[in-house]
Amino acid sequence: MPNSNIILVGPPGAGKGTQAIMLREKLDAHYISTGDLFRSHLSNETELGKQAQTYMNAGELVPDTLTINMLSEELEKKDGSQGFILDGFPRNVAQAEALSKLLEDKQLKIDVVLFFNVPTDELVRRLSTRFTCRICQAPANLNDTESHSSSSCPQCGGELYQRPDDAPEAIKRRLDVYEEETKPILDYYDTQRLLTEIDSIGSINEVFEKVAGAL
Ligand code: AMP
Numbered sequence: 001m002p003n004s005n006i007i008l009v010g011p012p013g014a015g016k017g018t019q020a021i022m023l024r025e026k027l028d029a030h031y032i033s034t035g036d037l038f039r040s041h042l043s044n045e046t047e048l049g050k051q052a053q054t055y056m057n058a059g060e061l062v063p064d065t066l067t068i069n070m071l072s073e074e075l076e077k078k079d080g081s082q083g084f085i086l087d088g089f090p091r092n093v094a095q096a097e098a099l100s101k102l103l104e105d106k107q108l109k110i111d112v113v114l115f116f117n118v119p120t121d122e123l124v125r126r127l128s129t130r131f132t133c134r135i136c137q138a139p140a141n142l143n144d145t146e147s148h149s150s151s152s153c154p155q156c157g158g159e160l161y162q163r164p165d166d167a168p169e170a171i172k173r174r175l176d177v178y179e180e181e182t183k184p185i186l187d188y189y190d191t192q193r194l195l196t197e198i199d200s201i202g203s204i205n206e207v208f209e210k211v212a213g214a215l
Helices: 016-027 034-043 047-058 064-075 093-105 120-128 168-182 184-191 204-214
Strands: 006-009 030-033 084-087 112-117 130-133 139-141 195-199
Touching: 006 016, 006 184, 016 030, 016 084, 016 204, 030 034, 030 064, 034 047, 034 064, 034 084, 047 064, 047 168, 064 093, 093 184, 112 204, 120 130, 120 168, 168 184, 184 195, 195 204
Parallel strands: 006 084, 006 112, 030 084, 112 195
Antiparallel strands: 130 139
């Protein structure tokens, strides 16, 4: 499905980031992760990064106006014929509505919304063993015998660190925010017949086969 416009939705830890990287390579699409963009603003110490930091560290959503403006600017960078993959946006119904409006103005449309479904106990397990690459931001899950200081990013070899929002308190808050604010967008897209559910238990490659089959 080349040139498709795809949205990835799911709770934190559902594997969206990992699948997005594989999908981007397969489709040569313009990949936008609002979480990655905020983290890059944070490490570059921009004004937006400073505004977003407290929300992010607490596991809260960054206010809509900041997030939607950032997304809108990022969409402008897409090549005309290139499709896009959105990872982590929209995160609530107001953002979903703003996106519909933005795309309408650009005469673009969403082709499919993939919902990565994983039970909560598995999400907590994945998030608490998750490390992130300082360079390419790819996520890596380490097992009990691996330490992040002696392991490196499987994608680029970069240094791994634990995101502050992968600490236990923030994980709990992010899961609550997902339930309260993000879940309602599933109905929003289901009503538009755009939603496809991906059962995301299984190996990375097994889940990717389901993703590829759904496109
Ligand atoms: P993520 O990497 O997608 O888990 O995002 C990390 C953090 O960035 C989230 O917990 C939020 O604080 C912030 N963030 C990312 N995307 C959004 C969004 N669409 N709306 C509001 N905040 C966001």
